[in-house]
Amino acid sequence: MRQARNPINGLVYGYGGLKLVRRSHLRQLRPAVDVLAGLPGKTEFTPALAGTTRIDQSPYHAWKAGFRECAMLSRGSEYGMNPARARSRINAWLHDCTGPLAKPAMIGAAAGIAFAATAAGQDGMEAINDPH
Numbered sequence: 001m002r003q004a005r006n007p008i009n010g011l012v013y014g015y016g017g018l019k020l021v022r023r024s025h026l027r028q029l030r031p032a033v034d035v036l037a038g039l040p041g042k043t044e045f046t047p048a049l050a051g052t053t054r055i056d057q058s059p060y061h062a063w064k065a066g067f068r069e070c071a072m073l074s075r076g077s078e079y080g081m082n083p084a085r086a087r088s089r090i091n092a093w094l095h096d097c098t099g100p101l102a103k104p105a106m107i108g109a110a111a112g113i114a115f116a117a118t119a120a121g122q123d124g125m126e127a128i129n130d131p132h
Helices: 023-027 059-075 083-095 102-118 121-129
Strands: 002-005 012-018 046-052
Touching (some): 059 083, 083 102, 102 121
Parallel strands (some): 002 046
Antiparallel strands (some): 002 012
């Protein structure tokens, strides 16, 4: 897996990165809100950067990215991310955004944190993947 740069807050991690997954692992997918967390085995990232994720296409895309990422980060990582690292990323989404779409991203981030605080366990968080 290769990481991507976020153009709004400068973070570099798996969000928007390149994911290569064996077909056999997809067949063994366990229930999880984050698909990578449902895969068997350990998720590994290479140091090379895949590119820049384009969440800055519209105010909606920026809001949605902030919402989903901060909801996922604030509920706790399904694949063992260090809580301090998660808090650091949340802080970047809330305070370190720049550019014309910074405000929608930060509003989405705050809304995602609030959503995660009220979502009832796994079932409530699964709504985050519902496109409707």
